[in-house]
Amino acid sequence: MQKKISRREFLRFGGLGLLGGAGAALLNRQPGPALAQGAPIPSPADGHDGHEPEYTASEHAGHGGSGTVGTVDHEFNRFHPSEMLSDFDYGTISTLPGGQRLREYEFIAVDREIEIAPGVRFPAWAFGSLTSPEAQRRGGFVGRVPGPTIRCVEGDRVRIKMVNAGSHPHTMHFHGIHSAAMDGVPGVGPGVIDPGQSVIYEFDARPFGCHLYHCHAIPLARHIHKGLYGGFIIDPDPEKYAGDERRAAAGRNHQHPENREWQELFMLMNAFDTNFDKENEVYAVNSIAFGYMNDPIPVQRDKPVRIYLVNLTEFDPINSIHIHANFFDYYDHGTTLTPTLKTVDTIMQCQAQRGIIEVSFKGFEPGHYMFHAHQSEFAELGWMGFFDVQE
Amino acid sequence: MTTEKNFLSRIPLWVLAVIPLALLAALVLLFVNTNPLAVTSAALPPVEELDVQRVTLPEPGLIVLEVVNGGPDPVTVAQVLVDDAYWQFEIEPGNTLPRLGRATIRIPYPWVEAEPHEIALVTSTGVTFDAAVELSTQSPALGGGQLLAYALVGFYVGVIPVGLGLLWFPAMRRLSRTGMGFILSLTVGLLVFLLVDTFLEMLELSAELPGVFQGVPLGLFMALLTWLGILAVGNRPQAAGRNTPEGRRFVAWLIALGIGLHNLGEGLAVGAAFALGEAALGSFLVIGFILHNITEGVGIAAPVAKDQPKPGWFLGVLLLAGGPAILGSLMGAFAFSPLVGVIFLGIGIGAIWQVIVEVGRLLQRDHEREGQPLATWANLAGLALGIAVMYVTAFLVKF
Numbered sequence: 001m002q003k004k005i006s007r008r009e010f011l012r013f014g015g016l017g018l019l020g021g022a023g024a025a026l027l028n029r030q031p032g033p034a035l036a037q038g039a040p041i042p043s044p045a046d047g048h049d050g051h052e053p054e055y056t057a058s059e060h061a062g063h064g065g066s067g068t069v070g071t072v073d074h075e076f077n078r079f080h081p082s083e084m085l086s087d088f089d090y091g092t093i094s095t096l097p098g099g100q101r102l103r104e105y106e107f108i109a110v111d112r113e114i115e116i117a118p119g120v121r122f123p124a125w126a127f128g129s130l131t132s133p134e135a136q137r138r139g140g141f142v143g144r145v146p147g148p149t150i151r152c153v154e155g156d157r158v159r160i161k162m163v164n165a166g167s168h169p170h171t172m173h174f175h176g177i178h179s180a181a182m183d184g185v186p187g188v189g190p191g192v193i194d195p196g197q198s199v200i201y202e203f204d205a206r207p208f209g210c211h212l213y214h215c216h217a218i219p220l221a222r223h224i225h226k227g228l229y230g231g232f233i234i235d236p237d238p239e240k241y242a243g244d245e246r247r248a249a250a251g252r253n254h255q256h257p258e259n260r261e262w263q264e265l266f267m268l269m270n271a272f273d274t275n276f277d278k279e280n281e282v283y284a285v286n287s288i289a290f291g292y293m294n295d296p297i298p299v300q301r302d303k304p305v306r307i308y309l310v311n312l313t314e315f316d317p318i319n320s321i322h323i324h325a326n327f328f329d330y331y332d333h334g335t336t337l338t339p340t341l342k343t344v345d346t347i348m349q350c351q352a353q354r355g356i357i358e359v360s361f362k363g364f365e366p367g368h369y370m371f372h373a374h375q376s377e378f379a380e381l382g383w384m385g386f387f388d389v390q391e
Numbered sequence: 392m393t394t395e396k397n398f399l400s401r402i403p404l405w406v407l408a409v410i411p412l413a414l415l416a417a418l419v420l421l422f423v424n425t426n427p428l429a430v431t432s433a434a435l436p437p438v439e440e441l442d443v444q445r446v447t448l449p450e451p452g453l454i455v456l457e458v459v460n461g462g463p464d465p466v467t468v469a470q471v472l473v474d475d476a477y478w479q480f481e482i483e484p485g486n487t488l489p490r491l492g493r494a495t496i497r498i499p500y501p502w503v504e505a506e507p508h509e510i511a512l513v514t515s516t517g518v519t520f521d522a523a524v525e526l527s528t529q530s531p532a533l534g535g536g537q538l539l540a541y542a543l544v545g546f547y548v549g550v551i552p553v554g555l556g557l558l559w560f561p562a563m564r565r566l567s568r569t570g571m572g573f574i575l576s577l578t579v580g581l582l583v584f585l586l587v588d589t590f591l592e593m594l595e596l597s598a599e600l601p602g603v604f605q606g607v608p609l610g611l612f613m614a615l616l617t618w619l620g621i622l623a624v625g626n627r628p629q630a631a632g633r634n635t636p637e638g639r640r641f642v643a644w645l646i647a648l649g650i651g652l653h654n655l656g657e658g659l660a661v662g663a664a665f666a667l668g669e670a671a672l673g674s675f676l677v678i679g680f681i682l683h684n685i686t687e688g689v690g691i692a693a694p695v696a697k698d699q700p701k702p703g704w705f706l707g708v709l710l711l712a713g714g715p716a717i718l719g720s721l722m723g724a725f726a727f728s729p730l731v732g733v734i735f736l737g738i739g740i741g742a743i744w745q746v747i748v749e750v751g752r753l754l755q756r757d758h759e760r761e762g763q764p765l766a767t768w769a770n771l772a773g774l775a776l777g778i779a780v781m782y783v784t785a786f787l788v789k790f
Contacts, residue, residue, distance in 0.1 A: 066479070067477055068477045069471070274516075281517065381472070
């Protein structure tokens, strides 16, 4: 323990050592520079030992022995966490007689196995949609966990036909504003949809923000943790706002050129209780344990990043995200155009809480920047990943 | 009737013997190929059962698990968790264990001295099987020094107390007939305690065995076979006369054997506990075992108190009664096998049972010769004291 740890060894400590700036400083036995906004970004090349860091892209794989062994069979899943980040389902678009835009979706609930960690298969209940990018790419329906990320614009008419092709009654309950009959809960309106039956949910998309949908059939905990959930993003309509708010809304709205200046990522924090003991064995964003550890998320450092973050972790009261070596602005529920939290590096969410993170790596030294739940247990059970910041 | 009888009698014996076997083979083939009971198992996931037989920490930063698939279906170990973290591992010979297949899993994990660690094996269906290290400490390596150390533990637990107990032999020779009855009754009490204790140890160890090995029935059958075997040996002419010095020595040998097998069980438990870091009491535990087992020597010597056994004879019974503790301690530390343990403990149960019967008969014959009833106050007090001494001194060694 008293041995001085070299920079290379320090890097080998990887995930464990990096789990906190304080821990890193302790390991290094070297006080780290205080990171303030606007301060120059410390680069590994500024190392006190004068050696070039021997960090290579492959080294992240060996996190001092931590992590899963093997690789997930993404072909078996027919969905890939790297694609899920930016796969948005815009539905089939048409215009209603009154001029309102209509987005139509056909969602299908199925029973299927998904591989959530190398070699570990989970008997999931999954939503898929015929208009989702996976279905288009693969020329057919793909049941995925999380379900397709619905993306629409404030004021759109949204019509979702849900077909239950699974073995249990299901519903779709949207976090948004709608009538009681369209709430997708047992005993109200169409209530639960039995296997082989279908239903149409229809409402105007509001309020804008980062929302979600999930099955509300009982027993609720099982229907949620088996995988029946997904993102439901309503972009703000810039026409409704003025000044700075209008600019912010345009940057958020996928139909506007200002939105192309952003790199947008959808991340849903979920977990799987593989042995059904009411405790999760696997934690992840977008289902695959260490998915973004094995396939780091490429980030163009001059392009700001917007993360739509949703928490659907069952059995644990909260989940969280911490982004290393950086600070970000946070919009709780995404329902405002100015941040609800400024300059933070960790936020937490209870189940169904969600929000938007806006973070920039502008001017940063290229490299792997870690992000993970700052419940160390969740991190080491799979909820850990890297941004691969590139020039 | 007669024709049929003639017809059957013309068929050679071996054909008659083979017919049911041939039908059985046909039936097995039918079931394997057509699975007529498929309706009851359709689409159900396999029943998985993994038994972690042993967890060792052979060096800093390494945990080694030995696992057996005790279930009806093959099991695939997909991932390994240590203290709720996915961890790298190597599994030999492969990830999938067939029924009754064994595998060794090596996990490069920086375990922390003196702290507990939990390990979970995650199978391909998401089922988890747990193992634990109660108190982490480096497992003994198979080297000269370690072998000697664990042999010494067994020596302390078995040989020393039995040897000390045997040293009461000269004192026993001076005892009156009532005193001898008391000592023999004390021996029975001691043996009754050992019988119960050995039986419970067998149950405990059986629980660590995969279900297919049927640990409890295995132990009980070993006990039954041992008992019958001793009966057969005991009925040989040269051992039959229990009133002769040879007969009494035979009883003493039997006591030594029963006690020896019990001490093997104790050695097994102590060796394994020391190796797994669970027995932190060290010398306190050793003193406890000496106190606990010292009456065993008295028990062995009691039947021959009237005779003139040679020093070599004492050495023999000492080795038979105390030596197995050394063997047990070494097995517990280096080659722990619940299966072997259950077999030995089963043998021990059978032997101790028959020894109780033999000593009881010895006592009865002594009293019949004197025209006294068997259940005297002195005898009852001896029996009660035998059990009580063992029970109370067990406080020092149970953990």
